[in-house]
Amino acid sequence: xxxxxxxxxxxxxxxxxxxxxxxxxxxxxxxxxxxxxxxxxxxxxxxxxxxxxxxxxxxxxxxxxxxxxxxxxxxxxxxxxxxxxxxxxxxxxxxxxxxxxxxxxxxxxxxxxxxxxxxxxxxxxxxxxxxxxxxxxxxxxxxxxxxxxxxxxxxxxxxxxxxxxxxxxxxxxxxxxxxxxxxxxxxxxxxxxxxxxxxxxxxxxxxxxxxxxxxxxxxxxxxxxxxxxxxxxxxxxxxxxxxxxxxxxxxxxxxxxxxxxxxxxxxxxxxxxxxxxxxxxxxxxxxxxxxxxxxxxxxxxxxxxxxxxxxxxxxxxxxxxxxxxxxxxxxxxxxxxxxxxxxxxxxxxxxxxxxxx
Amino acid sequence: xxxxxxxxxxxxxxxxxxxxxxxxxxxxxxxxxxxxxxxxxxxxxxxxxxxxxxxxxxxxxxxxxxxxxxxxxxxxxxxxxxxxxxxxxxxxxxxxxxxxxxxxxxxxxxxxxxxxxxxxxxxxxxxxxxxxxxxxxxxxxxxxxxxxxxxxxxxxxxxxxxxxxxxxxxxxxxxxxxxxxxxxxxxxxxxxxxxxxxxxxxxxxxxxxxxxxxxxxxxxxxxxxxxxxxxxxxxxxxxxxxxxxxxxxxxxxxxxxxxxxxxxxxxxxxxxxxxxxxxxxxxxxxxxxxxxxxxxxxxxxxxxxxxxxxxxxxxxxxxxxxxxxxxxxxxxxxxxxxxxxxxxxxxxxxxxxxxxxxxxxxxxxxxxxxxxxxxxxxxxxxxxxxxxxxxxxxxxxxxxxxxxxxxxxxxxxxxxxxxxxxxxxxxxxxxxxxxxxxxxxxxxxxxxxxxxxxxxxxxxxxxxxxxxxxxxxxxxxxxxxxxxxxxxxxxxxx
Numbered sequence: 052x053x054x055x056x057x058x059x060x061x062x063x064x065x066x067x068x069x070x071x072x073x074x075x076x077x078x079x080x081x082x083x084x085x086x087x088x089x090x091x092x093x094x095x096x097x098x099x100x101x102x103x104x105x106x107x108x109x110x111x112x113x114x115x116x117x118x119x120x121x122x123x124x125x126x127x128x129x130x131x132x133x134x135x136x137x138x139x140x141x142x143x144x145x146x147x148x149x150x151x152x153x154x155x156x157x158x159x160x161x162x163x164x165x166x167x168x169x170x171x172x173x174x175x176x177x178x179x180x181x182x183x184x185x186x187x188x189x190x191x192x193x194x195x196x197x198x199x200x201x202x203x204x205x206x207x208x209x210x211x212x213x214x215x216x217x218x219x220x221x222x223x224x225x226x227x228x229x230x231x232x233x234x235x236x237x238x239x240x241x242x243x244x245x246x247x248x249x250x251x252x253x254x255x256x257x258x259x260x261x262x263x264x265x266x267x268x269x270x271x272x273x274x275x276x277x278x279x280x281x282x283x284x285x286x287x288x289x290x291x292x293x294x295x296x297x298x299x300x301x302x303x304x305x306x307x308x309x310x311x312x313x314x315x316x317x318x319x320x321x322x323x324x325x326x327x328x329x330x331x332x333x334x335x336x337x338x339x340x341x342x343x344x345x346x347x348x349x350x351x352x353x354x355x356x357x358x359x360x361x362x363x364x365x366x367x368x369x370x371x372x373x374x375x376x377x378x379x380x381x382x383x384x385x386x387x388x389x390x391x392x393x394x395x396x397x398x399x400x401x402x403x404x405x406x407x408x
Numbered sequence: 409x410x411x412x413x414x415x416x417x418x419x420x421x422x423x424x425x426x427x428x429x430x431x432x433x434x435x436x437x438x439x440x441x442x443x444x445x446x447x448x449x450x451x452x453x454x455x456x457x458x459x460x461x462x463x464x465x466x467x468x469x470x471x472x473x474x475x476x477x478x479x480x481x482x483x484x485x486x487x488x489x490x491x492x493x494x495x496x497x498x499x500x501x502x503x504x505x506x507x508x509x510x511x512x513x514x515x516x517x518x519x520x521x522x523x524x525x526x527x528x529x530x531x532x533x534x535x536x537x538x539x540x541x542x543x544x545x546x547x548x549x550x551x552x553x554x555x556x557x558x559x560x561x562x563x564x565x566x567x568x569x570x571x572x573x574x575x576x577x578x579x580x581x582x583x584x585x586x587x588x589x590x591x592x593x594x595x596x597x598x599x600x601x602x603x604x605x606x607x608x609x610x611x612x613x614x615x616x617x618x619x620x621x622x623x624x625x626x627x628x629x630x631x632x633x634x635x636x637x638x639x640x641x642x643x644x645x646x647x648x649x650x651x652x653x654x655x656x657x658x659x660x661x662x663x664x665x666x667x668x669x670x671x672x673x674x675x676x677x678x679x680x681x682x683x684x685x686x687x688x689x690x691x692x693x694x695x696x697x698x699x700x701x702x703x704x705x706x707x708x709x710x711x712x713x714x715x716x717x718x719x720x721x722x723x724x725x726x727x728x729x730x731x732x733x734x735x736x737x738x739x740x741x742x743x744x745x746x747x748x749x750x751x752x753x754x755x756x757x758x759x760x761x762x763x764x765x766x767x768x769x770x771x772x773x774x775x776x777x778x779x780x781x782x783x784x785x786x787x788x789x790x791x792x793x794x795x796x797x798x799x800x801x802x803x804x805x806x807x808x809x810x811x812x813x814x815x816x817x818x819x820x821x822x823x824x825x826x827x828x829x830x831x832x833x834x835x836x837x838x839x840x841x842x843x844x845x846x847x848x849x850x851x852x853x854x855x856x857x858x859x860x861x862x863x864x865x866x867x868x869x870x871x872x873x874x875x876x877x878x879x880x881x882x883x884x885x886x887x888x889x890x891x892x893x894x895x896x897x898x899x900x901x902x
Binding site for chain 1: 711712730733735740741742743744745746747751755756758759761762766767768769
């Protein structure tokens with residue numbers, strides 16, 4: 052077995068055992084809260100992964116996947132865009148507003164335009180931090196984080212003010228006309244075209260971009276060190292801006308797709324407050340080793356956990372907060388697994404080889 | 409009784425490379441113990457184990473006869489064992505004094521006490537440290553002295569040096585040996601890792617020879633008859649130097665450097681108006697004490713550093729032309745450590761190795777080239793897909809040199825191309841450079857190994873204080889005269 056295979060095997064085993072450990076801890080917590088853990092975990096899995104509810108898991112995973120695919124591009128270059136949440140809000144508000152304006156345009160033209168424009172809006176929102184980082188070396192973690200607050204409060208202002216639906220009780224836009232909705236792919240479910248876009252179109256594209264093109268390789272080299280990148284003749288300024296724009300585009304598109312496919316209006320809760328897409332996406336990208344294929348699987352898994360914990364709350368009465376803690380624990384344990392990974396890989400492979408000698 | 413003793417040490421790296429097999433080693437008080445061996449023989453691994461940087465897969469460590477386990481270098485320091493690595497562990501942006509304070513950990517000294525103590529240590533060893541200068545403004549020799557003082561402040565009894573002379577040159581090496589002898593007379597035990605036989609013979613009391621992870625011989629200095637004996641032990645066969653190549657450089661210049669002024673990262677002018685030309689098929693040696701502007705000159709010609717003024721013109725090439733370049737700083741510049749051997753073998757020609765408008769990587773082509781690079785100088789790697797961080801320093805060097813030589817090019821800048829390589833690999837690199845020159849490639853060779861420069865070059869430009877003080881034609885080569893020019897007015901001796 053080649054080294055790469057062995058490493059992957061170790062990783063897989065580690066991921067599975069981390070998830071196992073996380074559930075053991077969850078069991079303890081649920082018991083502490085006075086509920087029956089068996090029952091609670093049953094509903095957690097039922098709500099996330101029972102056949103009838105799988106379409107909902109895909110729906111939940113879609114914005115998460117779009118966000119984390121984009122982040123994987125930035126993170127490959129060690130450009131830490133923490134601003135996906137804000138970029139998603141900007142993409143969402145732009146999609147909703149524009150959809151109301153161009154509702155007369157035939158859907159086959161309008162929908163692609165709306166999706167792309169929401170992506171561009173997200174990319175533009177990432178542009179200023181991108182320039183600040185690329186040219187002036189200003190830490191993008193801080194700027195993108197601050198831009199999240201600006202974006203969310205700005206959108207909040209718009210939804211409470213100029214763009215507010217006059218007849219709604221909530222701060223949200225008017226519902227967009229149904230010719231602006233993304234078509235449903237499987238009748239009787241909420242599986243909309245955005246799910247197909249995320250899982251079947253963008254995932255392979257991003258995989259190809261990162262793993263099979265010169266651009267992806269250059270981003271990885273930049274990620275391994277700016278000095279090496281310079282030596283390799285890579286224009287880091289250009290690469291940093293590309294990395295930020297691609298991740299902003301994907302986050303903006305996630306917002307747009309969520310508006311056009313599910314919410315059909317822009318609302319402040321477009322991203323679930325217990326596990327916001329823009330932040331959870333950071334964990335998903337890292338948990339998926341920045342590999343789009345693994346990220347797709349991770350998004351699906353976490354989407355299921357997100358839905359399942361709501362079901363668990365409803366059916367067993369485990370507090371919502373507890374559901375959030377359980378999600379966090381799962382992520383935490385997987386990250387812990389990564390921390391141990393390097394050591395374990397050394398030991399296991401070293402050990403295997405020692406026997407051969 | 410030895411201060412420290414290693415018994416039956418075996419070390420297996422992830423990826424299965426066995427670096428040490430059943431090795432016994434010890435260091436006594438007041439001795440200089442040379443650890444001699446080719447590149448990849450397992451010397452550095454063994455010493456990292458002795459200084460707590462690595463854990464052995466099996467085997468035991470005894471300090472003063474007592475069994476110990478080192479969990480970290482800090483543990484080893486508590487037992488008085490310290491190591492000066494080949495790549496210095498100093499923080500470049502901090503001053504010398506700040507770096508010294510960082511190494512103190514549990515010793516509580518006020519700034520004044522520290523200055524006094526450093527002053528005493530420097531005096532005994534004959535160092536003149538400038539304490540308030542940031543480390544990145546210092547030469548390799550000065551940095552090494554800081555590392556020594558830092559270990560002595562921790563009251564170490566055993567000092568381990570990994571290839572300590574590889575970045576030093578002539579006069580600096582002598583000063584280093586003086587310091588070693590002083591340390592020895594004060595009762596310290598010293599380990600001197602090297603692949604240079606002459607140096608091992610010059611200063612050591614005992615010599616342990618390693619080959620392929622095993623100890624081949626343990627000799628007292630008095631038992632060594634001649635260099636040949638050690639060469640045979642080290643390599644197992646004699647090296648045959650290739651006959652000299654026919655010297656037929658053309659008159660046609662392919663590179664013109666004119667009035668070049670280059671600053672370092674701190675804005676200090678390091679190259680102060682350098683002009684020369686390079687002809688096709690010529691090896692132009694650049695000789696000088698390290699830190700006299702060689703690195704900045706190389707980086708400016710390679711296009712990595714924009715000059716303050718002056719011109720670098722590649723004749724017959726467009727302005728984006730980038731020559732092949734073997735940098736001295738192989739870990740930070742030359743490779744992306746976390747990426748594979750395969751990717752690293754094309755790291756400077758990514759676009760040439762991709763096709764179509766979307767620039768898809770051409771993996772067949774890349775794999776083929778990587779295979780060529782690996783077999784060219786015999787890079788030892790677990791597989792082409794393995795990350796470069798699993799390779800030893802020497803193998804990384806071979807990868808970089810091989811890659812830059814095999815890439816079709818008209819100009820090659822080779823900065824310390826054989827530093828840290830074992831005798832056989834170094835000879836292979838020199839032969840490859842010779843062959844490349846006879847194919848018409850112009851080579852700028854920057855090396856602190858004057859013998860190497862003398863052997864390969866058609867002309868030698870001596871750089872001192874950021875200026876080219878003289879250019880010698882081959883007929884005028886004279887090591888002594890070149891040495892004098894290296895220290896000429898304006899050139900500082902670090």
